[in-house]
Amino acid sequence: xxxxxxxxxxxxxxxxxxxxxxxxxxxxxxxxxxxxxxxxxxxxxxxxxxxxxxxxxxxxxxxxxxxxxxxxxxxxxxxxxxxxxxxxxxxxxxxxxxxxxxxxxxxxxxxxxxxxxxxxxxxxxxxxxxxxxxxxxxxxxxxxxxxxxxxxxxxxxxxxxxxxxxxxxxxxxxxxxxxxxxxxxxxxxxxxxxxxxxxxxxxxxxxxxxxxxxxxxxxxxxxxxxxxxxxxxxxxxxxxxxxxxxxxxxxxxxxxxxxxxxxxxxxxxxxxxxxxxxxxxxxxxxxxxxxxxxxxxxxxxxxxxxxxxxxxxxxxxxxxxxxxxxxxxxxxxxxxxxxxxxxxxxxxxxxxxx
Ligand SMILES: NC(=O)c1ccc[n+]([C@@H]2O[C@H](COP(=O)([O-])OP(=O)(O)OC[C@H]3O[C@@H](n4cnc5c(N)ncnc54)[C@H](OP(=O)(O)O)[C@@H]3O)[C@@H](O)[C@H]2O)c1
Numbered sequence: 001x002x003x004x005x006x007x008x009x010x011x012x013x014x015x016x017x018x019x020x021x022x023x024x025x026x027x028x029x030x031x032x033x034x035x036x037x038x039x040x041x042x043x044x045x046x047x048x049x050x051x052x053x054x055x056x057x058x059x060x061x062x063x064x065x066x067x068x069x070x071x072x073x074x075x076x077x078x079x080x081x082x083x084x085x086x087x088x089x090x091x092x093x094x095x096x097x098x099x100x101x102x103x104x105x106x107x108x109x110x111x112x113x114x115x116x117x118x119x120x121x122x123x124x125x126x127x128x129x130x131x132x133x134x135x136x137x138x139x140x141x142x143x144x145x146x147x148x149x150x151x152x153x154x155x156x157x158x159x160x161x162x163x164x165x166x167x168x169x170x171x172x173x174x175x176x177x178x179x180x181x182x183x184x185x186x187x188x189x190x191x192x193x194x195x196x197x198x199x200x201x202x203x204x205x206x207x208x209x210x211x212x213x214x215x216x217x218x219x220x221x222x223x224x225x226x227x228x229x230x231x232x233x234x235x236x237x238x239x240x241x242x243x244x245x246x247x248x249x250x251x252x253x254x255x256x257x258x259x260x261x262x263x264x265x266x267x268x269x270x271x272x273x274x275x276x277x278x279x280x281x282x283x284x285x286x287x288x289x290x291x292x293x294x295x296x297x298x299x300x301x302x303x304x305x306x307x308x309x310x311x312x313x314x315x316x317x318x319x320x321x322x323x324x325x326x327x328x329x330x331x332x333x334x335x336x337x338x339x340x341x342x343x344x345x346x347x348x349x350x351x352x353x354x
Pocket of ligand 1: 023041042043132136164165166167168169170171189190191193199212238239240241263264266268285286287343344345348
């Protein structure tokens with residue numbers, strides 16, 4: 001039996017340890033990926049530290065995978081053949097930490113619907129920026145009423161939308177996608193990141209940036225929407241404070257409307273899990289559809305259609321910036337500490353194999 005190395009969580013709250021484990025075989029609808037690079041996400045240290053969504057130990061985390069297809073199960077489309085370079089969103093969350101499915105290892109199993117081929121000129125490190133960010137971006141869009149069936153209608157609409165925390169990994173991708181769909185994005189980020197974020201937008205006119213550290217940020221956004229005669233009733237909270245965003249939306253929405261907000265930060269997610277409204281705003285924690293058939297269709301759209309096409313047409317740039325961790329698999333444990341301490345406009349990436 002083949003074996004490979006993995007960074008394993010053996011107990012809640014303990015450090016990840018690198019060890020050897022058996023390499024699995026893909027079942028129907030699955031592929032085995034040789035992981036070249038993996039990016040770190042806040043959910044990784046949340047799961048390591050709290051055991052959240054872990055059914056049993058040992059467990060393996062890691063969501064943002066880029067690599068090469070090593071083996072293909074039955075019932076997998078021809079375009080995912082052995083040797084294909086791909087980006088993939090691991091099923092570590094859906095499989096509750098089951099070790100065959102986490103990205104922090106040299107070989108991992110992934111369902112075909114969350115695998116997207118990547119072009120030759122995209123590096124594996126760049127490709128790791130995509131899966132979690134685009135999956136989360138689109139999950140939030142669906143929850144505030146932007147889905148593939150409404151894309152055509154929005155394409156020239158210049159609908160204004162608020163994106164809070166645009167320098168985050170999720171926010172920088174949300175900003176980019178929305179401006180390319182034709183939205184005018186009112187976004188917040190530290191002043192030093194405004195130039196880079198403007199460069200990601202479809203055009204400089206499609207994004208209006210505000211410094212969330214300014215004591216007048218709320219008033220500044222409200223004044224700008226009034227001056228532009230652009231009421232905002234849609235929002236995406238990628239990073240930052242729920243109450244501040246709700247305050248802005250309640251002041252900028254048309255009087256009779258209820259603002260809709262997609263919320264990603266983990267702490268607010270738990271709060272909103274059952275509530276669905278917060279201080280007059282329809283606020284929903286970001287997650288893919290709960291119905292299995294709808295989740296499958298959603299993921300086929302995000303990875304098999306939208307991302308695949310965006311990469312071929314080069315209408316999408318992986319963001320934010322990359323920092324390579326020292327030590328590959330061995331470096332992931334320290335990398336999670338670095339991520340927990342806070343990063344700015346940066347994704348931490350571990351190179352797993354050459
Ligand atoms: N399915 C889900 O629900 C889901 C999926 C993925 C992530 N998440 C959650 O979404 C959040 C973002 O994840 P991420 O990986 O994108 O984060 P990240 O890249 O680590 O976010 C770091 C960025 O957040 C920005 N930021 C920090 N405090 C802010 C504030 N008060 N207002 C505005 N921006 C602020 C900083 O911007 P500046 O550099 O400009 O200061 C920094 O660059 C996390 O809480 C994560 O757990 C949820």
